Amino acid sequence: MGASEAVTDPSSLYQMDYMANDFDSDTAVVHTVRNALASVQTGESDSYDELVGVMHVNRFSDSDAVAQLASVLKALSGSVACIDIIHHRKILSAIFGMKLWDQREAVMDALVGLIISLAATSGKYLDSCLNMLVSNFLPPPFVIKGHSEPRIINTKREVLSRVHAALLKISVLVPLAPSRLLPMLAHKMPKIQKKDQSVVIYVENLLKLENSSIGQVSGSMILMMVMERLRDLDLEIGWDDIPQDDPSRGMFDMELEDPAEGTMDEGDELPVGSLKEDTSGENIVSELLDKLMVTAFDHLESCQNAGRLDQVFENLFVSFENYILNTYKSKFTQFLMFHACSLDPENCGVKFASKLMDIFLSSNKPRTTRMSAVAYLASYLARGKFLPVSIVASMLKRLVDECADYCRTCNDDIRPEAHQIFYSGCQAIMYVLCFRMRSILDVPHFRSQLIPLESILMHKLNPLMVCLPSIVAELLRQAKAGGLFIISDSFIFDDLLESELSRAFGGCERLDTFFPFDPILLKMSNSAISPNFNYWAMVRATYEEDEDDDDDAEIIVNGDEDSDEENDGDIDYAMNKMSITPKHSFKNNMERDRLMKMPSRIRPSTSPESL
Amino acid sequence: MEGLKLSDAELMVYIHPSKSRNVRKAICRELSSLLFQYDETFDGVLLAYDLTVGSKQAKILAGLTPYFGVRVNTKLLLFNPKPNSLVEGKILKVSLESIHVVVLGFSAAVITDVDIREEFKYRMKDGEECFVSRSDKDHVLKVGTMLRLQVQSFDEEVMHIAGSLIPANTGCVKWLEKKNDEEALHMDRDRKRRKL
Numbered sequence: 068m069g070a071s072e073a074v075t076d077p078s079s080l081y082q083m084d085y086m087a088n089d090f091d092s093d094t095a096v097v098h099t100v101r102n103a104l105a106s107v108q109t110g111e112s113d114s115y116d117e118l119v120g121v122m123h124v125n126r127f128s129d130s131d132a133v134a135q136l137a138s139v140l141k142a143l144s145g146s147v148a149c150i151d152i153i154h155h156r157k158i159l160s161a162i163f164g165m166k167l168w169d170q171r172e173a174v175m176d177a178l179v180g181l182i183i184s185l186a187a188t189s190g191k192y193l194d195s196c197l198n199m200l201v202s203n204f205l206p207p208p209f210v211i212k213g214h215s216e217p218r219i220i221n222t223k224r225e226v227l228s229r230v231h232a233a234l235l236k237i238s239v240l241v242p243l244a245p246s247r248l249l250p251m252l253a254h255k256m257p258k259i260q261k262k263d264q265s266v267v268i269y270v271e272n273l274l275k276l277e278n279s280s281i282g283q284v285s286g287s288m289i290l291m292m293v294m295e296r297l298r299d300l301d302l303e304i305g306w307d308d309i310p311q312d313d314p315s316r317g318m319f320d321m322e323l324e325d326p327a328e329g330t331m332d333e334g335d336e337l338p339v340g341s342l343k344e345d346t347s348g349e350n351i352v353s354e355l356l357d358k359l360m361v362t363a364f365d366h367l368e369s370c371q372n373a374g375r376l377d378q379v380f381e382n383l384f385v386s387f388e389n390y391i392l393n394t395y396k397s398k399f400t401q402f403l404m405f406h407a408c409s410l411d412p413e414n415c416g417v418k419f420a421s422k423l424m425d426i427f428l429s430s431n432k433p434r435t436t437r438m439s440a441v442a443y444l445a446s447y448l449a450r451g452k453f454l455p456v457s458i459v460a461s462m463l464k465r466l467v468d469e470c471a472d473y474c475r476t477c478n479d480d481i482r483p484e485a486h487q488i489f490y491s492g493c494q495a496i497m498y499v500l501c502f503r504m505r506s507i508l509d510v511p512h513f514r515s516q517l518i519p520l521e522s523i524l525m526h527k528l529n530p531l532m533v534c535l536p537s538i539v540a541e542l543l544r545q546a547k548a549g550g551l552f553i554i555s556d557s558f559i560f561d562d563l564l565e566s567e568l569s570r571a572f573g574g575c576e577r578l579d580t581f582f583p584f585d586p587i588l589l590k591m592s593n594s595a596i597s598p599n600f601n602y603w604a605m606v607r608a609t610y611e612e613d614e615d616d617d618d619d620a621e622i623i624v625n626g627d628e629d630s631d632e633e634n635d636g637d638i639d640y641a642m643n644k645m646s647i648t649p650k651h652s653f654k655n656n657m658e659r660d661r662l663m664k665m666p667s668r669i670r671p672s673t674s675p676e677s678l
Numbered sequence: 679m680e681g682l683k684l685s686d687a688e689l690m691v692y693i694h695p696s697k698s699r700n701v702r703k704a705i706c707r708e709l710s711s712l713l714f715q716y717d718e719t720f721d722g723v724l725l726a727y728d729l730t731v732g733s734k735q736a737k738i739l740a741g742l743t744p745y746f747g748v749r750v751n752t753k754l755l756l757f758n759p760k761p762n763s764l765v766e767g768k769i770l771k772v773s774l775e776s777i778h779v780v781v782l783g784f785s786a787a788v789i790t791d792v793d794i795r796e797e798f799k800y801r802m803k804d805g806e807e808c809f810v811s812r813s814d815k816d817h818v819l820k821v822g823t824m825l826r827l828q829v830q831s832f833d834e835e836v837m838h839i840a841g842s843l844i845p846a847n848t849g850c851v852k853w854l855e856k857k858n859d860e861e862a863l864h865m866d867r868d869r870k871r872r873k874l
Contacts, residue, residue, distance in 0.1 A: 145775045148790035187771075187778055188788050190838030240770055240778045241786040243714070243837055 093141070100142040104149045104158075115158070122161035125169040133171050140177035144184040152191050159192075163199045167226045168207050175225065179233045187240040196237065197248050201255045203230045204272040211264045223268070231275060238281050245284045252276075253292055259299050262351050267358050270296065274366040278373070287382035293363060294386040297400040300356040304398065356399060357589040364406050364595045371410045380407050380415040384422055392426070392439050401583050402596055405447070409599035412453040420444060420454075420462050427492070428469060438491040438578040441466075445495035446584035449502035452601045456506045459499065460513035466496050471519040474526040483533050483572035490572040493523060493530035494579065497542040502601060504542075505609050508549045521552040533568040535579055541608075549609035679766045681759030681829070685720065687752045692745045693736075705729060705750055714784055716834035722756030723837060725782070729753075757782065759829040759839060766851055769823045772807040774800050779825050779841065787839035789827060794843045817853045824851040 103114040124136040143150070143162075152159065162182075167175050186196035203226060206214075213219045238244045252273060257266045270293055276282060277289040370376045387404050391397050408416040426432055426440035444466075448459045470492045483490060500507070500517075507513045524531050531539050546552060573579025586602065587593050689709075697704035712724045729752045736746040759765050759781075767781035777794065779787040798809040798819065811817035819825060826848050827841035843849060 147775065148792055184775070187786065188776060188790060189840070190786075190833035190836035193836050193838070240780075241836070241838070242780055242784045243786070247836065 093138075096138055096142040097145045100139060101146045101149050104146060104151075104155060107154045108151075115155075119157050119161055122158065122165065124174075126171045126174075133174060137173040137177040140174065140181050144177070144181040147181075147184045147188045150185075152189075159195070163195050165199075166207065167203045167229060168210065168222070172225060175229055179229045183233055183236050183240070186237045186244070193237075193241060193244065194247060194251075197234070197244065198251055198255075200230050200233055200237075201248070201251050203227075204255065204269050205257065205265055206268055210268075214264045214268075227272060227275075231272075231279065234276070234281060235279055245281045248281065249285050249288050252289065256292065256296065259296070259303075262355050266296070266355060267362060270359055271362055274362065277379075278366070278369060286379065287385055290379070290382045291386045291389065293359075294383075294390050294400065294403070297356065297359055297363070297403070298390050298394055298397060300352055300359070301398055301400045302394070302396065303352045304356065353589060357591045360399060360402065360589060360592040361595065363403055364592070367403070367407050367410060376407065376411050377414055380411075380418065383407055384419070388426075392443070393436055397583065399587055399589055399592065401443070402587050402592060405451070405584055405599075406595060408447070408451060409453045409596075412451070412455070416451065416454055417458055420447060420458060423447070424462060424465055427488075428465075434487060435574070435578065437488055438574075439581070441491050441495045442578055442581045443583050445498045446582045448499045449582075450584040450601045451599065452605075453599050456503065456510065456513065459503050460507055460510070460516060463496060463499055463503075463507070464516040466492055467517060467520050467523065470496065470523045474523050474528065477526075477528060480527055481529050481532060481568065483568050484574075486528055487572050487574060487578075489528065490530055490533050491578060494534040494538060496520065496523075497530075497534060497538050498582070501538060501541045501545060501608075502603075502606050504545045504549055504551070505607050508551065508609065514551075517551065524552075533572050535569045545609040547610075680763035681757055681765050682725075683722065683756050683758070685722075685754045685756055687720070687754055689750045689752055690737075690747045691750050692739065692747050695744055695746065698746070701748060702731065705731070705748060709752070714837075716758075716837070720754060720756055722758030723785075723834075724754055725757050726755040727752050757785070759832050761829055761831060763829050764826055764848065765829055765839065765841075766824055766826050769819060769821050769825050772809065772820060774807075777809065777819060777825070777843075779827065779839075781839060785837040785839055787827060787841045789841045789843050793830070793841065795846075798843065798849075811849070814853075817850055819850055825849070826851050826854060 099114075100118065103118045106112060107115045118139065121132075121136055121139050124132045126133070128136075143158075150159065162178075162185075165178055167178065170178060182196045182199060185192040206223065206226075210219050210223060214223075234244075234248070238248075255269075256273075257269055273289050273293055277286045282289060367376065367379070370379045383404065387401070391401050391404075394400075404419055408419045423440045423444040427437050427444060429437070432440075444462065448454060448462055470489060473486075473489045473492075477486070477489070479485065507517070531543075569579045570577070573581075586600065587596050691705045691708050693701060693704045693708070697707075706729070709724075709727050709729065714723060714725070716723050729750050732749050732751055736748045739745045739747065765781050765787070767779035767785075767787055769777060769779050771778040775791050777789045779789070781787050794809065797811050797813060799812055801808055801810050803810070803818075803820075806820055808818050808820035810819075825843075827839075827843060828845050828848050830840040830842050832839050847854065
């Protein structure tokens, strides 16, 4: 058709006017561009060179030049069939080297149109086109510097919406494009050494892709990429960067419940809840991780709103199993799972618990995987405020039955190294009971399901001797008050957080002291997690008396406080939810902040080094 | 539709010992990893397979990991559109410069304006882009139409077909079949008339 005529038409190749105002002149520009492209093969490259020269215009050039560029790009997308990968290498490299960030809107549209045409017209250009689009996920330095300015936010939206739309169009026209895209996404991901806003923007884009139709095909891989980066950053943050508490305190001690420390002076050294507020490298890492976690939380929420969280959760769990479950000392990344579960407790929440239980019970999995799984399960059942008692009780029943079966078949004495799985199961039961005993004992049916527990604890394997003394002590205290069972042996656990035996069953990975869902110490992430989080301070142990009246009183006290309720809405909410002692009144914001940082006080349970 | 073929293949599939619990599943997993990829040995893109395991015996490879080889008889459905063969696909996009088609749901095909025969004229009908035949206005190519096209080349790496609508036996599949039926009917009538 038209192209062959145009190519052979020896019309003027010089003094080109690419400005087009209507359809006819559009067609004329297409003809001129086709002629210029054809001229290369005849050795006349002046018009072609001029065409290449037009490509170097950017947003700072004058408006005529910009309009000319847009017009040429449009004409090029109508002449894609005339572009030859060898003869027109110069113009192709100029096109693929262009950045949407450097262009005005009209040029952006024309460029994106050209890229789509190139990608869909020949397989040869597909990879280069995808690469060019993905490279626009990485913003130039001026965007990173001023990422919170409204003008930059606007530019960011303009560019990225076009990139995503283009990727979607290409994936419709070339159904196998997503499979080519994935390795590029992994390759273009900023390196781990890069710790600036560009990583956050890149991850935002990855998650946006996951939310699109491309995510239907390659969503699991995208989530894995994100999860892997979160984990890598997580591992860069050492426990040393988190302030140490007094190691002599047990994991169930709370400063807010301690009348002696009821009123702390403002000058006291604060048990800071977040990571050290210095400018060290680790702090940059923790801030970055915090931002990425919040981005991922937002993504999960958008999935929930779109009704696809269930599907995403499956992929998320696969990533969790591959990257997190067996990671030694993962501290924060696992909260993605926690947050997903809190968004849909009935579905995802139950699924997470059952999947962890299945891993724990599957005999063909490695020992450490099974022990980690049960540590996650215990911590999850204890901390997930959104989980109904019935779910917790049914999971406990499965654990109790499994341990009871083990006891029936085992006739061994205390040998922590030989029965690690069993002891980790027992410790999980005890840990969950420390948090949930009161609510479970309130329902006779659930109480009856725990009957085999006494025989487990009385068995020759003697889990009470082996498991963490602090947990055992708390369990026995609550069991005694709640009348769960009668244990004749008396144990002395004073000031013992762990024992030789617990250390032995935990192995070198110290899985005996691994409680992965202990309070998250990242500021922004914590505000998303805390409404659904069961803090130890909120737990109503069996030995505590009803303090409903006091709680009411506390709420009134808070209500009397002068202050900016709007700003501190979350804080008030979190505090009101705690059954903390009413002796505290928040004298000022600083005091209030300090109280919010309380969770670090029970952190020792998770950190092997701190012990 | 051309370019599809069934092949019988006798394959040796090597399975990792950890997968020995369910050998059939392991074989399926190995073969599935070849799906929608061009394989020179098969001379085509594997679209589907059916397998039977001939013998329960397997050959154990010597080495650090004792993989074991299972002999499998397979029937493979392969796609390899040769130049000048006719394939069919659904139109996804029509523009003045090109028609974009997806063949068998995975292979992208494009016909650029130079490969669209003169008979077709680009039109905008009710806001919808289409190509209409000058000789029969019922012969319309628009988004959603099943199109028969001639293969010019097939890029095996990205499964991209460069197509052509130059030959007269290409165009809307429905229209072409209707035309064939009418011609057959016509020839039938002629024959009957001659007999009479």
